[in-house]
Amino acid sequence: MSDVHPIPREFIGSGPLSGTVKVPGDKSISHRSLMFSALAVGHSQVSGLLEGEDVLSTAAALRAMGARIERGDDGIWHIDGVGVGSLLQPTTPLDMGNSGTSARLLMGLVASHAIDTIFIGDDSLSKRPMGRVSVPLSQIGAQFSGTNGDYLPMTVKGVIGAAPIQYRLPIASAQVKSAMMLAALNISGVSEIIEPIATRDHSERMLRGFGADLKVEQDEDGTRHIFVRGEAELKPQNIDVPGDPSSAAFPVVAALITPGSEVRVTNVGMNPTRTGIYKMLIEMGADLTFVNEREVGGEPVADIIAKYSSLSGIDVPPEIAPSMIDEFPIFFVAASMAKGRTMTSGLDELRVKESDRLALMAAGLAAIGARVKEVEDGLIIDGSDGEALAGGAMINSALDHRIAMSFAVAGQNCLNPVAVDDISPIATSFPTFEKMMEELANG
Template sequence: MNQIIHPITSIKGSIEVPGDKSISHRAVMLGALSLGNTHIHGFLNGEDCLSTIRVFRQLGVEIDRVAETSYIIKGKGLNQLQEPKYVLDVGNSGTTIRLTAGILAGQPFHSVLIGDDSILKRPMKRIKEPLSLMGAKIDGREEGKYAPLSIRGGKLKGIAYHSPVASAQVKSAILFAGLFADQKTTVIEPFQSRDHSENMLLQFGAKLEKTNQEVTIWPSPRLEGQEVNIPGDFSSAAFFIAAALLVPNSLLRIKNIGLNPTRIGFLQAMQQMNGQIEILNLHYEGNESVGDILVKSSNLQGITISGDWIPKIIDELPLFAVVATQAEGITKVTNAEELRVKESDRISTIVNELRQVGVKVEELTDGFVIEGKQRIQGGQVSTHGDHRIGMAMAIAGLIAKEPIIIQQAEAVNISYPQFFEHLRQISTIK
């Protein structure tokens, strides 16, 4: 499917974005492992999160949809999942395959996880190694480097694991496996990654302690079903933050957004670039901070980000590259090599797609350098099957000289099926 994005004159009004993708995944998983019912409100009905529901139904969990974005998970408890009859297909979801692998590592049965072509290229050794150290028998292509993953779980032992990467998926897989271990399990990261798993484990009743870079979980808790109200996904809101900053004469309020401090690196970067952004109505849902974001058109200045910035902004870096084209001076990103093993090689992909529409970009092995301001010309680009590339290039289209045609635009459905519709609702076309 192709999508044409026309230049616009302003962004006005207010908007609510779909539920947080990370929290939606984890609510289903922890609901499945809890006793009693978990009621989820604000669930993201994107393809990735629906893959998680499908997988856990195959593991014997009853999951009922009771409204458009509301589900009831009838929990089985920690040790009552059923051995699946068929291969478990996670679709495009890296979160589903890695976090579910941690849970399956503690189950006394055999299972196989597989996904689409993108999943088959993504690195799985980063979870295979710690889960194997805990006692699970895991194999895959190239000695477990890639899916499909064959998992024979069972009795696990607690470990202290120094993760070579700051990855919420790796950390979460180990913590979920730690629920089934014989003693406490600790994960130490080089930088703190997003902490939705820790917040939700605590909400469901796990015994867990955390500092910025170290998390310890104790085994065999009594997890209890919860009422989970999922806020809007910050990573989805980021595209509208960027649009309102970049398009002249804009004023936009984005309502009920998750503002977890480990997720809002993009917002902090925009403020550091002189973006006019205000947080309103700040409050808590469960263990997550939530609020409204008010954004005005701004004249941005280039900055450099690296190191502990990166885990907090990793999903928004393709969008950050688009914003950088409109900032005065030089914007530089380094230490972001993790982008090369996402749904696509996001460094190479965003650099090449920006070049397709006339932007000059220097590609680095671990990031990029962009000098602004530059005029985006318009033209034809591709998502390469990556939802965040597609949405980033849509924002570029709003400020381009000519329309931008996005090929494979259906990739956006992975995380935000209503994205193009919502973008039209707040846009004034030239």
């Protein structure tokens, strides 16, 4: 992204939004479907893959390590895997682009293979810390040498013959959990990853589908123990990726805050570890209906119907944060137009995402007329009671796709245009976002 010319854009509402849309495939599942297919022996197929830049970075890295990955003319992706333990030494650095998921999960993959490589990324990713995975992975003998110790570019040297892992996550992070699970796949014996606070469980669900020997036990206090038997033999699969619930949150909130709107988003993944934002929006009074509920490839799926609603502020419990961690930027937009005060806490993780999302959302919302206070681990927002905000500001997106999309949606209910300094990062996760918003505006 660092060499892409910035694309500024103004956003302003033009009346009610209506229509039926389909959002891109779930980003988390898309990443994992490629990785696990590359580790299976044989031919896997993936339909509905998110073809954003983040996922394409994962595909390119796996190709560099020996997997054959091609997109068919029908949109179905074909992966011929090399098997656990058989990844090849890449001949050039692995470019992660803007994708923290690619970087952290693939570091876990490389850590237990005989691979010595360099991870690089764009300006934004190079400011994100990698210690959360490099420190625990160092315990199995893998070696990490990064810029200023903790940042990309980072040299990673994997290790063969490591002892099984027993690791307790100090923070709630599906990326860290998945990185450790990926490393465990090529370690002889049973590794245990202990998760005090449950996070999205796509890795567990999908690995079972690929035939991994994986068990999950839960204590009375909710602590999860994930046991992975290494030297796994994964079997190829056909995967249908559901729509990304994080992406779906943008048209849903756009409908909730734009008077007269009714929007249907189809085929959205409803994994209970990912639906925190919808639970919180309903608590605020959102008119959301879930229809056509079903299960696809082990993942619950539904269509979401969202209608303009009078929202009320709430206190968001910190324990729900892992199930909506990526959706807080757009949730803050909804809160800024609700009646009364919304309080959030326990969101330290948002300061080390693609950007410091707490600081950027606080500054951006204040610039368009919202009443917001930034605290150490959250935001306190006094809403406008449904009234349009002033708008009329240029927003610094800091190369963060979710910041850019959140303020594009905020512009739907502002008196003056909201300008975003650069919408090009949106392509990392939602390349059809602008087209979708235009279709909903045109009814």
